[in-house]
Amino acid sequence: MTMSNRLSRIVIAVMLVVVIVPIIPMVLWSFTGMWSFGQVLPDFTLQAWQRTFATNSKVLEAMRNSLLMCAIVVPLSLVFSFYAAKNLGTRRFRGRRALQLLLLVPSFVPQIALVFGMQRVFSQLGLYNNIPGVIVALLVFYVPYMTLLLSAVFENYDMDYEYQAASLGVSWWHILWHVTLPQVRSGVIVTCIFSFIGVWSAYLVVAAVAPPSFKTMSLLMFPMITTAAGGYAATACGAILYIAPILAVLVVFSKLLVNDENRLDTGV
Numbered sequence: 001m002t003m004s005n006r007l008s009r010i011v012i013a014v015m016l017v018v019v020i021v022p023i024i025p026m027v028l029w030s031f032t033g034m035w036s037f038g039q040v041l042p043d044f045t046l047q048a049w050q051r052t053f054a055t056n057s058k059v060l061e062a063m064r065n066s067l068l069m070c071a072i073v074v075p076l077s078l079v080f081s082f083y084a085a086k087n088l089g090t091r092r093f094r095g096r097r098a099l100q101l102l103l104l105v106p107s108f109v110p111q112i113a114l115v116f117g118m119q120r121v122f123s124q125l126g127l128y129n130n131i132p133g134v135i136v137a138l139l140v141f142y143v144p145y146m147t148l149l150l151s152a153v154f155e156n157y158d159m160d161y162e163y164q165a166a167s168l169g170v171s172w173w174h175i176l177w178h179v180t181l182p183q184v185r186s187g188v189i190v191t192c193i194f195s196f197i198g199v200w201s202a203y204l205v206v207a208a209v210a211p212p213s214f215k216t217m218s219l220l221m222f223p224m225i226t227t228a229a230g231g232y233a234a235t236a237c238g239a240i241l242y243i244a245p246i247l248a249v250l251v252v253f254s255k256l257l258v259n260d261e262n263r264l265d266t267g268v
Contacts (some may be wrong), residue, residue: 023243029236048233052241059238062220066200069216073199074137074192080139081147086180088147090155100151103144115208122209129211137209138202142195149194153187187254192221196249216243 025071028042030037030049035042052059089097108112118137119128127133160184165175181188210219221242224235 009257023240026236026239029232030240032233032236035232048231048237052233052237058215058220059217059241062215062217065214066216066218068201069134069138069202070196072135073142074195076135076193077139077142077146077195078188079141081150085147085150086154086157089151090157090159091256100148102245103148106144107140111204115204118205119208123241128209131210131214134206134210134214137205138199141202141205142198145198147190147192147196150184150187153184153191157183193249193253197246202247 027257031046032042032043033045051057060172088096098158122128122133122137127136157180161179162175165179170179201218202216203222206214206216207219210216217238224238
């Protein structure tokens, strides 16, 4: 085993410990009925999980809403940002760097300042206190975010492949699907992962625009974790459900990235 392989395995092991060890007490608490001082292990019960998966559970409703927001906002952000990022990354023109800095404004400016201004504008446009307004508000933040990330992916993109395909009469759709996307697929996957995590954990933007009855996992879990109002067991169940989709996305897409890297290494 080479030194680099040994070092990479150590890094992976440390990362796994950092991620998994804090989750173990949370898992134990989710199955806890009573965990008094002095007990090594708690009295195990499924009551907290049964309440969590009850038909009237707010956690499951919030989880559905969060997944819905991610399923809408992430693909729309990718569609709106893809060609803008492509032109920003492959073309050299005056003011290009200034435009890239402008895309950082939603990240640099305190979010609370943008949100308060957004509330007034959205109320005049009929986008306040409704679900379409939440989607538009998230797009305001994540279209520039994805554009900036994808523009970095396109920095090393070779446009000659597209020119050659176009000269042979290939349609734009086949160029996109068979020429462009295979070259930037890894970058698109990573960008979508970061955007999913951001949309899933969005709190202030959703709280400012969404109707009071609309709850996402972040709106539900942050106050619950702060106060533990539903009890430690219920909070632990909700926290596990909060991080589970993020871990699932990381696992699934990491496999896609590994397969994509192997495909590039073998030239397939």
